Amino acid sequence: MEKTFLMVKPDGVKRNLIGEIVSRFEKKGYKLVGAKLMQISPELAQEHYGEHKERPFFGELVEFITSGPVFAMVWEGENVISTARFMMGATNPAEATPGTVRGDYAITVGENIIHGSDSPESAEREIGLFFKEEELV
Ligand code: RTP
Numbered sequence: 001m002e003k004t005f006l007m008v009k010p011d012g013v014k015r016n017l018i019g020e021i022v023s024r025f026e027k028k029g030y031k032l033v034g035a036k037l038m039q040i041s042p043e044l045a046q047e048h049y050g051e052h053k054e055r056p057f058f059g060e061l062v063e064f065i066t067s068g069p070v071f072a073m074v075w076e077g078e079n080v081i082s083t084a085r086f087m088m089g090a091t092n093p094a095e096a097t098p099g100t101v102r103g104d105y106a107i108t109v110g111e112n113i114i115h116g117s118d119s120p121e122s123a124e125r126e127i128g129l130f131f132k133e134e135e136l137v
């Protein structure tokens with residue numbers, strides 16, 4: 001069964017949106033197989049967002065994602081990688097459809113509430129970065 005890595009970013013945790021976000025994926029029918037509240041180190045942040053290291057916003061991205069605790073999760077289900085991305089909404093919340101997480105709860109691209117793996121390769125890589133095998137049930 002397909003698995004993906006989702007994370008409530010520091011802005012979502014600060015705004016008390018963990019429950020709301022978990023609830024959406026539970027109600028959709030996906031299964032939560034791993035979860036933890038954690039502080040991301042600068043090293044892990046740079047590794048996680050490695051594909052963006054040449055981008056002008058990389059420094060701000062690393063600073064933001066390490067600015068407070070995040071809620072890291074692994075979800076399982078049919079087509080969960082692409083459907084979770086659809087449920088998250090566009091990267092820029094100004095373009096995200098109402099009914100999506102970013103469409104309903106965010107305004108700016110720098111603080112867009114949630115992360116989700118964008119492909120099977122990213123999902124495998126990111127689950128491995130954030131979770132040990134024994135942390136998944
Ligand atoms: P994420 O990786 O966080 O789930 O977001 P995403 O796939 O929708 O977007 P991605 O292209 O991977 O960008 C990662 C994060 O970088 C920030 N960003 N800022 N200032 C900008 O133009 C800009 N572009 C991207 C966003 O916070 C985005 O979530």
Ligand code: MG
Nearest residue numbers: 115116117118
């Ligand atoms: Mg991305």
